[in-house]
Each structure stands twice: as structure tokens, then as C-alpha cells.
Amino acid sequence: METPKLTVVGAGPGDPDLITLKAVKAIKSADVILYDALVNVKLLDYASENAELIFVGKRVGCYAFHQDQINEMIVERALRCGHVVRLKGGDPFIFGRGAEELEYAKDYAIEVAMVPGISSSSAVPAYHGIPLTKRNISESFWVITGTTKSHELSKDIALAAKSTASVVILMGMKKLSEIVQVFSSEGKSETPIAIIQNGTTSQKKIGIGTISTIETIVEEKQLSSPAIIIIGEVVNARVDLSGMYEKANNVNRFSEPVFL
Ligand SMILES: C[S@@+](CC[C@H](N)C(=O)[O-])C[C@H]1O[C@@H](n2cnc3c(N)ncnc32)[C@H](O)[C@@H]1O
Structure with missing residues (x-):
């Protein structure tokens, strides 16, 4: 052996x-x-x-x-x-x-x-045309969990909302209302935000709006986990990569449970 x-x-x-x-x-x-x-x-x-x-x-x-x-x-x-x-x-x-x-x-x-x-934290935004840093737009990015071990909103989100950084939140869909409140209270209601579900796969779903509109968009588009939330001006600085998907012919399957 x-x-x-x-x-x-x-x-x-x-x-x-x-x-x-x-x-x-x-x-x-x-x-x-x-x-x-x-x-x-x-x-x-x-x-x-x-x-x-x-x-x-x-x-x-x-x-x-x-x-x-x-x-x-x-x-x-x-x-x-x-x-x-x-x-x-x-x-x-x-x-x-x-x-x-x-x-x-x-x-x-x-x-x-x-x-x-x-990591999905950088690859999902990139695959969908969003650069997490871009000259004159964003000098840094935070990657934060939306939900901590004790099921609360991470306190780092409030700190990140005060910065000019791009903010990437994983596991945050159940906390979206709280996230919206945090950014709104920093005067960022018009900041762009993107939510990408099942990014890099053929089951991808995307919602793009502002802090003040995103909850309605999520409801309309029925977005849920697994999804990444990207907040910051970089969302509006995205590159149109739609042609890339038309050419892609990859089989994308997430795993099916196989129990012992
Ligand atoms: C437990 S974390 C694991 C993250 C993983 N280690 C990584 O580096 O991507 C799971 C979370 O990652 C995000 N995630 C992972 N894959 C994703 C995908 N393809 N599309 C969107 N979000 C994804 C979601 O926020 C999901 O709830």
C-alpha cells in the first residue's frame, strides 16, 4: 500500500x-x-x-x-x-x-x-467581465464572508463599506438586506452592485443594479446561492465578454450527491 x-x-x-x-x-x-x-x-x-x-x-x-x-x-x-x-x-x-x-x-x-x-472570488467577476481593480477606479478589493460562524453579518462588511475598495462577498445572499442597509447608511445607495449565481458555468444567472435597486432585481431574476456579490464602481467598468459565451461549448455540471 x-x-x-x-x-x-x-x-x-x-x-x-x-x-x-x-x-x-x-x-x-x-x-x-x-x-x-x-x-x-x-x-x-x-x-x-x-x-x-x-x-x-x-x-x-x-x-x-x-x-x-x-x-x-x-x-x-x-x-x-x-x-x-x-x-x-x-x-x-x-x-x-x-x-x-x-x-x-x-x-x-x-x-x-x-x-x-x-477562487470564485476573483474568477467569477473576471469571467463575467468585471475587473476587481482598474486604474483610476479601484486600488484594492476585499473578499469577505457574508455569514460568520455564528450566522451573523461579518463586521468587516461595515469597514469595507467605508472604503473605496471593490467589495466581494461570498455566502452573502441570505444577508442581502443587511448588506444593502450597511452600504446605504454610508451614503452609497447609488453604488453599482452585481450578483452572479453559478458563475463560470452554463447555469449562470446575473443581476446588475445599484444598492437601492438590487433587492428588486434579485426577486425578479430569482437569484439565489451559490452566488457572489460584487460592490463598487468596477461593476460599471466591466468588459462585454458575451461573445465568449456564444463560442463556449463546455459541459458544466455541479455534482450530484452520491451518498455512501
Ligand atoms: C464555502 S464558500 C467556498 C469558496 C471557495 N473556496 C472559493 O475559493 O471559491 C462557497 C461560496 O463561494 C461562492 N461561490 C463558489 N462558487 C461560485 C460560483 N461558481 N458562482 C458564484 N458564487 C460561487 C458562493 O458565495 C458560495 O456560497
């Missing part, structure tokens, strides 16, 4: 072509792959036919497994089967709990490796 090993691998934001060569090599060499809901299942085609594929994601608010169970499964499979790949959406170190899983495995003297991924 191989040496027990865990590789935490970034699967990118959804488009299966937005994956690194190093990630593909790791997937090919895996004995077991534990994958999340935001992983495009097309990437599992790279796996060896003998690899065990386990869905451990969250669907419609229900977890297939809790984090403790996932940690235990990683260790048990690594010790029993060899190379475990933990395939996670975007970049595993950006709101992905990748570090926790690596630390847990290290406590059991399991060899570990990390393959960064293309």
Missing part, C-alpha cells in the same frame, strides 16, 4: 477547464476522492477507475457529512487506502476549511500536500 497521504486540491469555480495541471495530476493519482457540492463532477472523469468517489458536500441546507466526520473519513481512508484527495470548490484556503483538514491529518502523522485552486 502507498504511504498514507492527504492532498487538499482546489477544483476551481465551476467551469471544468478552470483547473490547474497540478490538480489534475493529484486527482489522477488518488485512491479516494472526497468532493464537495461546488465541485464540477466532470473533474471526476480524471480519476482512476479504481478510485473511490465520495460526495461529502451540502445540498439544500443538508450536510451529507459534518466536518468532524469528514476529518475522520480522511484519516481512515488515508491509513487504509493510501492517497486521499480532498477536492474542494474554488481555492480550499479561501473560506474552504482546507487548512483545518490538513492540520487534522497531520496530527495522525499523515503526509500532506496542498494544491491551490482558482
Whole structure:
């Protein structure tokens, strides 16, 4: 049997072509792959036919497994089967709990490796023409979680709203009203905002407006999670990439739950 090993691998934001060569090599060499809901299942085609594929994601608010169970499964499979790949959406170190899983495995003297991924936080705006920084428009950007561990709005959003930075909010759809209030109270009712659901995939949905109009747009367009919220003048500085989609013929599927 191989040496027990865990590789935490970034699967990118959804488009299966937005994956690194190093990630593909790791997937090919895996004995077991534990994958999340935001992983495009097309990437599992790279796996060896003998690899065990386990869905451990969250669907419609229900977890297939809790984090403790996932940690235990990683260790048990690594010790029993060899190379475990933990395939996670975007970049595993950006709101992905990748570090926790690596630390847990290290406590059991399991060899570990990390393959960064293309994060939705930058790739989704980019794929839809929004540059997070642009000369004379934005000098920096914040990436913030909308919902903290205690289910509250992150206090960093109020700090970011005071700045001139572009603001990218992940996991923020349930907090949209609160986010709108924070920006409005900073006198930013007319600031442009974009919401992109299922970005980089053929199921993408986009709503663009201002802080004062976005809630109506979300309702009209029925936008929901997984989505990214982008706030700032860069939204109006977007490049029209619509031709790129007409040419694209990629199969985009998010994973279907496969329970053990
Ligand atoms: C738990 S976080 C994981 C982020 C991931 N580690 C990354 O780097 O992209 C999940 C959130 O990322 C955002 N997200 C991930 N993929 C997305 C996509 N294709 N389109 C829009 N938002 C996405 C959503 O806000 C979603 O709720």
C-alpha cells in the first residue's frame, strides 16, 4: 500500500477547464476522492477507475457529512487506502476549511500536500467581465464572508463599506438586506452592485443594479446561492465578454450527491 497521504486540491469555480495541471495530476493519482457540492463532477472523469468517489458536500441546507466526520473519513481512508484527495470548490484556503483538514491529518502523522485552486472570488467577476481593480477606479478589493460562524453579518462588511475598495462577498445572499442597509447608511445607495449565481458555468444567472435597486432585481431574476456579490464602481467598468459565451461549448455540471 502507498504511504498514507492527504492532498487538499482546489477544483476551481465551476467551469471544468478552470483547473490547474497540478490538480489534475493529484486527482489522477488518488485512491479516494472526497468532493464537495461546488465541485464540477466532470473533474471526476480524471480519476482512476479504481478510485473511490465520495460526495461529502451540502445540498439544500443538508450536510451529507459534518466536518468532524469528514476529518475522520480522511484519516481512515488515508491509513487504509493510501492517497486521499480532498477536492474542494474554488481555492480550499479561501473560506474552504482546507487548512483545518490538513492540520487534522497531520496530527495522525499523515503526509500532506496542498494544491491551490482558482477562487470564485476573483474568477467569477473576471469571467463575467468585471475587473476587481482598474486604474483610476479601484486600488484594492476585499473578499469577505457574508455569514460568520455564528450566522451573523461579518463586521468587516461595515469597514469595507467605508472604503473605496471593490467589495466581494461570498455566502452573502441570505444577508442581502443587511448588506444593502450597511452600504446605504454610508451614503452609497447609488453604488453599482452585481450578483452572479453559478458563475463560470452554463447555469449562470446575473443581476446588475445599484444598492437601492438590487433587492428588486434579485426577486425578479430569482437569484439565489451559490452566488457572489460584487460592490463598487468596477461593476460599471466591466468588459462585454458575451461573445465568449456564444463560442463556449463546455459541459458544466455541479455534482450530484452520491451518498455512501
Ligand atoms: C464555502 S464558500 C467556498 C469558496 C471557495 N473556496 C472559493 O475559493 O471559491 C462557497 C461560496 O463561494 C461562492 N461561490 C463558489 N462558487 C461560485 C460560483 N461558481 N458562482 C458564484 N458564487 C460561487 C458562493 O458565495 C458560495 O456560497
